[in-house]
Amino acid sequence: MQLQIAPSLLAADFMHLADEVEMLNASADLIHLDVMDGSLVPNLSFGFSVIEPLARMASIPCDVHLMIVHPEKYFQRFVDAGADYLSFHLEAARKARRSPAKMLRDIKAMGAKAGLAINPDMPVEEVFPYLEDADFILVMSVFAGFGGQKFIEATYDRVRTLKAEINRRGLNTLIEIDGGVGASNAAKLGECGATMLVAGSSVFKSADPAATIAALRGE
Ligand code: DX5
Ligand code: ZN
Numbered sequence: 001m002q003l004q005i006a007p008s009l010l011a012a013d014f015m016h017l018a019d020e021v022e023m024l025n026a027s028a029d030l031i032h033l034d035v036m037d038g039s040l041v042p043n044l045s046f047g048f049s050v051i052e053p054l055a056r057m058a059s060i061p062c063d064v065h066l067m068i069v070h071p072e073k074y075f076q077r078f079v080d081a082g083a084d085y086l087s088f089h090l091e092a093a094r095k096a097r098r099s100p101a102k103m104l105r106d107i108k109a110m111g112a113k114a115g116l117a118i119n120p121d122m123p124v125e126e127v128f129p130y131l132e133d134a135d136f137i138l139v140m141s142v143f144a145g146f147g148g149q150k151f152i153e154a155t156y157d158r159v160r161t162l163k164a165e166i167n168r169r170g171l172n173t174l175i176e177i178d179g180g181v182g183a184s185n186a187a188k189l190g191e192c193g194a195t196m197l198v199a200g201s202s203v204f205k206s207a208d209p210a211a212t213i214a215a216l217r218g219e
Contacts, residue, residue: 001195003186004029005213006063006176008200009054010045010147017050020204021057027210029217030063030085032178032198034147035078037068040092041145048081055082063087063196065117065178067144070096072103079110087115087138087176090122090130104133115176119143124158128165131173136196137162142179147200151180156192163193186216 007028012020024031031054036045055062061084068074071088078086086107093100100116107114116130117138127137139158142149159175166173175194182202189197199216206212 003190003194003217004196005203005216006030006032006196006198007203007209007213008032008034008147008178008198010034011200011204013204017054018057021054023210025057025059027213028060030061030196031058032063032065032200033083035064035066035068036145040069040089040095041067043145048077051078051083052081058082061085063176063198065115065138065198066092067117068092072096072098072106075103075107076110079107079112083112085113085115085136087117087136089117089119089144090126091119100130101133104130108133108135117144117178120152120154120158124162127162131166131169131171134173136174136176138176138178139194140179141177141181144179149180151182151185156188159189159192159194166193181216183212183215187218190218 036043038044062082063085064078064083066088104114113135115136115138116134119140141151141155176196177189177194178198181197181199203209203212
């Protein structure tokens with residue numbers, strides 16, 4: 001399956017967001033939008049006021065990654081704001097004592113693709129019970145909270161394990177990787193079974209972001 005590249009807007013130039021979206025419309029597969037609340041993760045980012053106008057301008061799907069406590073309170077608002085893909089952390093569901101399966105089904109009922117995210121210290125087997133309900137699993141390859149971190153090598157084995165279980169059960173659940181993704185690991189992640197790659201710094205800090213996206217895709 002062809003790799004889909006989801007540049008993370010966190011690394012974009014916020015003074016020129018419209019230009020960045022135009023560039024992504026022409027070159028990327030998805031736009032990855034990181035929402036942080038300073039509670040589930042030790043950082044803050046942006047919310048509805050940024051996502052709404054941006055999603056209106058985007059001609060490719062918006063992939064909203066919620067790094068917030070009680071994500072279920074905001075699913076409908078993010079879908080209304082334009083989220084086509086919406087993921088939350090298993091860690092957040094546990095904290096809220098909510099059923100991840102129900103949360104995934106709720107997102108799907110709202111018309112978006114539902115994703116379950118896990119940090120690098122969560123055993124990948126913990127998502128196995130939710131592979132039927134999730135459209136995609138977001139495997140973090142750095143600890144959620146900041147762009148520009150170094151890719152954790154143990155991710156490859158986690159992706160292989162996850163992909164093997166998805167195949168064993170004959171499912172179509174997609175695997176997305178987020179954190180430290182760039183030219184040195186994209187192809188190998190694809191070989192391990194990932195199909196969606198989030199890339200912030202490697203895209204936006206490069207001299208030619210559109211060319212970098214194409215290269216990550218393997219073109
Ligand atoms: C980190 C975010 C990532 C981040 C990726 O918590 O979820 O999406 O923006 O940035 P890079 O590609 O720079 O690691
Ligand atoms: Zn992210």
